[in-house]
Amino acid sequence: MSEDITDERMQILEMVEEGKINTKEGLELLDALEGNPEKNDSKKKAKWLRIRVRTMDDNPKVTVNIPLALVDVGLKLARKFDPKLDEEVLNQVDLDEIVEAVKNGAHGEIVDVDDEENQTKVKVYVE
Template sequence: MSEDRQRVLHLLSIGKLTVDEAEKLLIAFENTSEPAAPVSDVRGKYLYVQVEPKEGKSTEKVSVKVPLALVKAGLNISKLIPIEAQEKVQASMHESGMSFDFSSISTQNMDEILEALEQMSVDVDSDESSVKVFCR
């Protein structure tokens, strides 16, 4: 039982509230919405992409550190992309074997996307280089 309900029932039991007043308060407490689920905090978290060449293959290294807050902003901005452009991007991605739908991005699943990114780790090792993508 919530603290508010207990308080109302206590005030009713000691005579500070009438039955009608207590009933109205209890109904009001029932009609208040539950607080929203907390949004995952992406501050201070990063998406890393690191490319290390194999010995003797190249001297170029790549190290990219992208704040997840920027990724989240990018997901929000994707809603502003015109439909025609979205369709072209989706067609191109489909041709490459990747299925992705811009319209599926919503505030509800944005946190799920970010949470999945935080748990993601990709390691690719080839003859030429080693690629790592991860979040921390």
């Protein structure tokens, strides 16, 4: 098991311990992290919601990858671990609208925002 996955598992367990997510959400995240298709009720290749926030000169600011099956739980997790997601992305993008579009089968690039005032680019897509 790679060090990144071990660190992510510990973060999930800490969130359960701190009461930030419940045990069911924690198990779902651990199953998605381990790529356990039977527990995720998905026998096909997993799809991902990807959020990228970059500066106008293309330097990364925020990178979030969420298993599509866990988009609601994953966004909660992402908001807790990366406050920039709330500050920068949520001010520009309605994540509830994105979640609804994804649940209704949207794929490919969903959002592409260039915010000249804050010198930020936001891209949201499903892979």
